[in-house]
Amino acid sequence: xxxxxxxxxxxxxxxxxxxxxxxxxxxxxxxxxxxxxxxxxxxxxxxxxxxxxxxxxxxxxxxxxxxxxxxxxxxxxxxxxxxxxxxxxxxxxxxxxxxxxxxxxxxxxxxxxxxxxxxxxxxxxxxxxxxxxxxxxxxxxxxxxxxxxxxxxxxxxxxxxxxxxxxxxxxxxxxxxxxxxxxxxxxxxxxxxxxxxxxxxxxxxxxxxxxxxxxxxxxxxxxxxxxxxxxxxxxxxxxxxxxxx
Numbered sequence: 001x002x003x004x005x006x007x008x009x010x011x012x013x014x015x016x017x018x019x020x021x022x023x024x025x026x027x028x029x030x031x032x033x034x035x036x037x038x039x040x041x042x043x044x045x046x047x048x049x050x051x052x053x054x055x056x057x058x059x060x061x062x063x064x065x066x067x068x069x070x071x072x073x074x075x076x077x078x079x080x081x082x083x084x085x086x087x088x089x090x091x092x093x094x095x096x097x098x099x100x101x102x103x104x105x106x107x108x109x110x111x112x113x114x115x116x117x118x119x120x121x122x123x124x125x126x127x128x129x130x131x132x133x134x135x136x137x138x139x140x141x142x143x144x145x146x147x148x149x150x151x152x153x154x155x156x157x158x159x160x161x162x163x164x165x166x167x168x169x170x171x172x173x174x175x176x177x178x179x180x181x182x183x184x185x186x187x188x189x190x191x192x193x194x195x196x197x198x199x200x201x202x203x204x205x206x207x208x209x210x211x212x213x214x215x216x217x218x219x220x221x222x223x224x225x226x227x228x229x230x231x232x233x234x235x236x237x238x239x240x241x242x243x244x245x
Contacts, residue, residue, distance in 0.1 A: 009041055009104045020085045032070070033078040037087065039068040041098055049101030058094035173204055174214050182215055188222040195221060 015021060016034075024030045024037075044051045053059050061079065065072040082088040089097040174182075180192035195218065204211045211217065 009045055009101075011104065020087060023085070024081060027081070029074055029077065032074045033081060036068055036070045036074060036078050037082060039070070040064075040088070040096070041101060041104070043067065044096075044098045044101050049098040051096035051098065052094075059096060171204075171210065171212050171214070179214070179218065182218055183222075186218070186222060188218075189225050190218055190221045 016025070021034060024033050027033065040051065051059055053063060059067075061075050062072060064070070064079075065075045068075075070078075079088070083090060087099060089099060091097055174196070176192055176196045179196050183190045183192050183195075199205075199211065199214070199217070204214070206212075206217070
């Protein structure tokens with residue numbers, strides 16, 4: 001199912017004080033013209049300001065009257081006024097282009113709304129991380145970056161100290177091919193498949209502790225490759241007891 005997206009128009013509070021709007025409002029039926037204009041803005045908001053019925057069919061005045069619930073005579077007169085004041089533009093293919101929509105448009109998908117809520121949570125976390133700047137007069141103000149990526153970085157040092165983060169950064173289970181490539185790089189005689197099978201069976205643990213660095217284990221095998229080979233069922237393999245950092 002496709003994700004929903006919500007749009008809005010950022011209408012400035014001085015919209016009705018604009019010269020073009022005041023000129024229109026002073027006309028006969030001017031208030032109807034302005035209401036019609038606002039309806040056109042809303043209709044075009046999810047098309048970046050363009051108004052067409054379809055790729056092959058442009059809107060006629062009658063169609064605009066129907067979709068906006070506006071008297072056809074108001075539509076005819078208003079469209080002429082909007083064009084003369086350069087509030088709209090009729091393109092060569094008869095597409096109606098609302099000139100100011102790109103500056104007024106705002107949009108948010110479901111996921112963006114979740115990110116926005118998450119951003120508010122990150123801002124609270126930023127406060128806990130003491131992201132502050134000190135003014136020259138000794139007063140303190142909170143300096144919260146509104147960019148979500150930067151907000152995530154505010155507590156990066158703190159989150160990096162958690163056990164889960166440390167383990168995630170320090171170990172990732174290799175493939176047989178990665179083990180083979182590392183063994184080839186070191187020109188040793190460690191059997192990559194045997195190495196991988198051995199630790200896969202043990203859940204990639206050294207004794208009872210999670211493995212931290214599989215390359216270190218390869219080096220351990222490399223140094224002991226002429227010694228005892230680990231056997232299945234052994235109580236404590238030498239490879240369980242050693243892992244250089």
